[in-house]
Amino acid sequence: MEDTTKDYSHINGWGIDADPKNDPTYPMKRRTNEEHSGYSWERPPQQPINMEVLHSIERPNISAVFGTAMPPSGLSGMIRRFAFKHSENSYLHWLPLLLADRVNVVEGIIEDFKEGKAPNIFAEKGYPAEWKYEKGSLVTKMAVGAAVVGVAVLMFAGEKKRKKWFYNLMER
Amino acid sequence: MLAMNYRGPKRVRIDHKPMPEILHPEDAIVRVVRSCICGSDLHLYNGNVPDTRVGSTFGHEFVGVVEEIGPDVQKLKVGDKVIVPFNIACGKCAFCKQELYGNCHEANSQASAVGGIFGYSHTAGGYNGGQAEYVRVPYADVGPTVIPEGMDLDDAVMLTDVVPTGYQAAEMGGIQKGDTVVVFGAGPIGIMAAKCSWLFGAGRVIVIDKEEYRLEFARNYSQCEAYNFMEMDDPAVFVKKTTDWMGADVCIDAVGAEAAGNVLQTITGRKLLLQAGSATALHWAINSVKKGGIVSIVGVYGPTDNLVPIGNVVNKGITIRANQASVKRLLPRLIDHVMNGVIKPKQLITHRVPLEEVADAYRIFSDKLDNCIKPVLIPPSANM
Numbered sequence: 247m248e249d250t251t252k253d254y255s256h257i258n259g260w261g262i263d264a265d266p267k268n269d270p271t272y273p274m275k276r277r278t279n280e281e282h283s284g285y286s287w288e289r290p291p292q293q294p295i296n297m298e299v300l301h302s303i304e305r306p307n308i309s310a311v312f313g314t315a316m317p318p319s320g321l322s323g324m325i326r327r328f329a330f331k332h333s334e335n336s337y338l339h340w341l342p343l344l345l346a347d348r349v350n351v352v353e354g355i356i357e358d359f360k361e362g363k364a365p366n367i368f369a370e371k372g373y374p375a376e377w378k379y380e381k382g383s384l385v386t387k388m389a390v391g392a393a394v395v396g397v398a399v400l401m402f403a404g405e406k407k408r409k410k411w412f413y414n415l416m417e418r
Numbered sequence: 419m420l421a422m423n424y425r426g427p428k429r430v431r432i433d434h435k436p437m438p439e440i441l442h443p444e445d446a447i448v449r450v451v452r453s454c455i456c457g458s459d460l461h462l463y464n465g466n467v468p469d470t471r472v473g474s475t476f477g478h479e480f481v482g483v484v485e486e487i488g489p490d491v492q493k494l495k496v497g498d499k500v501i502v503p504f505n506i507a508c509g510k511c512a513f514c515k516q517e518l519y520g521n522c523h524e525a526n527s528q529a530s531a532v533g534g535i536f537g538y539s540h541t542a543g544g545y546n547g548g549q550a551e552y553v554r555v556p557y558a559d560v561g562p563t564v565i566p567e568g569m570d571l572d573d574a575v576m577l578t579d580v581v582p583t584g585y586q587a588a589e590m591g592g593i594q595k596g597d598t599v600v601v602f603g604a605g606p607i608g609i610m611a612a613k614c615s616w617l618f619g620a621g622r623v624i625v626i627d628k629e630e631y632r633l634e635f636a637r638n639y640s641q642c643e644a645y646n647f648m649e650m651d652d653p654a655v656f657v658k659k660t661t662d663w664m665g666a667d668v669c670i671d672a673v674g675a676e677a678a679g680n681v682l683q684t685i686t687g688r689k690l691l692l693q694a695g696s697a698t699a700l701h702w703a704i705n706s707v708k709k710g711g712i713v714s715i716v717g718v719y720g721p722t723d724n725l726v727p728i729g730n731v732v733n734k735g736i737t738i739r740a741n742q743a744s745v746k747r748l749l750p751r752l753i754d755h756v757m758n759g760v761i762k763p764k765q766l767i768t769h770r771v772p773l774e775e776v777a778d779a780y781r782i783f784s785d786k787l788d789n790c791i792k793p794v795l796i797p798p799s800a801n802m
């Protein structure tokens with residue numbers, strides 16, 4: 247075999263962390279016999295539970311601290327509660343959560359309007375940056391978007407309008 | 419305060435949100451001075467991580483100044499400038515005692531498989547993240563580490579995730595002197611993993627990606643060979659050929675769920691979400707490693723099932739090692755390396771963006787516009 251190993255000692259720090267005993271089970275094997283007794287450590291104090299916190303059925307309780315970003319609410323919240331009746335080992339946990347996320351997006355838009363602001367989706371998608379660095383791709387994206395909207399409009403339009411549109415297209 | 423606000427797939431904006439509060443005696447409130455967007459944030463941004471709720475603030479890579487501490491916090495004081503590891507860890511549970519700080523059992527109620535992570539969906543605990551002016555930091559005595567005198571804030575922020583994850587990727591590879599290491603993915607983590615492979619004595623380091631500018635960056639920064647898989651018929655054959663048909667001693671998957679390069683994986687993993695992301699890089703790693711070799715995975719995958727060539731793992735006798743980086747365990751060593759100039763992490767930062775322009779920053783990073791490697795967000799209240 248061709249010897250591709252060269253002298254790399256010029257590379258700053260080469261080999262300084264080399265350890266012939268680098269064991270694949272490190273640091274997992276740094277455990278003590280205590281752990282055989284299970285869920286038995288001295289737990290940190292519990293963060294007061296004054297909101298709805300969903301917890302995995304694969305643990306007996308709510309962790310000592312938890313995040314409070316977005317408690318479950320609305321229809322998406324109902325779907326999430328259903329998901330948390332199933333274990334992390336089940337698609338019935340993960341797929342409903344993904345569905346809830348999509349429902350949540352619509353809820354977010356309704357929420358925005360309720361608060362009297364229309365979401366600026368163009369800005370939220372960062373299109374100004376795309377316009378700056380890659381105009382071509384943005385133009386394509388918009389054209390595809392317009393086509394999709396056009397097709398959707400046609401689907402909802404009446405039979406007559408659809409025919410008219412079709413003939414117009416063929417005439418050209 | 420200002421904070422990034424997730425509104426749905428590929429939609430984020432900056433909004434005013436209530437100030438975070440001390441909710442637990444071991445909490446601290448940190449005023450953010452630098453926060454990064456991470457490749458793994460893109461899985462959230464694209465709506466691929468289950469239980470990513472609208473209204474959440476992302477950001478697990480940040481450094482800042484301690485503004486307020488809870489009654490039980492002893493090691494930190496107001497005014498300390500701190501590196502905050504991306505994982506939230508209690509320091510007391512069975513896993514923290516084994517230094518598995520990425521696997522703490524007292525920081526995430528919502529899942530038992532993943533620990534608590536700042537700004538990383540409710541599946542990772544439902545915490546608001548650091549792409550904001552202020553953030554609540556639980557277990558303030560465990561994770562946060564005072565930034566040493568003289569360390570650049572841009573270097574410090576890279577110690578929250580990029581450097582430890584890249585380093586642990588190499589460490590988990592069990593690299594022995596002279597080994598050939600192949601890193602799949604030339605994002606910040608892949609570049610750092612390649613760099614750190616030398617510290618473990620690698621004899622040859624190869625990086626594989628599809629973006630020319632990232633390959634060029636990897637060649638310069640990590641002093642490695644770098645190749646474009648778009649120009650290969652098959653990456654596994656390429657690796658075999660260049661290792662005299664033996665395979666690499668160590669393969670590192672630094673890509674995770676957003677992998678390109680395989681249509682079937684892209685459709686099932688990224689579009690239909692039927693598996694936990696597209697496992698293309700993992701396939702390549704398993705199929706490119708030498709028999710008896712080690713595959714090290716730090717790429718982030720979702721929690722659902724994956725189509726992985728497990729048969730090849732058995733037949734080849736591969737050891738697979740994988741984890742979220744145990745940032746706190748590694749910090750002392752890595753701070754030394756940064757202070758001694760062995761690793762210069764801030765060189766990876768290509769974009770400095772005001773927090774207010776977070777939507778543009780996400781677009782630039784996710785679409786790889788303007789040769790972006792790593793963007794850092796700077797809140798208006800940073801003052802440094």
Ligand SMILES: [Zn+2]
Pocket residue numbers: 456457458459478479504579580
């Ligand atoms: Zn990260």
Ligand SMILES: [Zn+2]
Pocket residue numbers: 507508509510511512513514521522523524
């Ligand atoms: Zn713990």
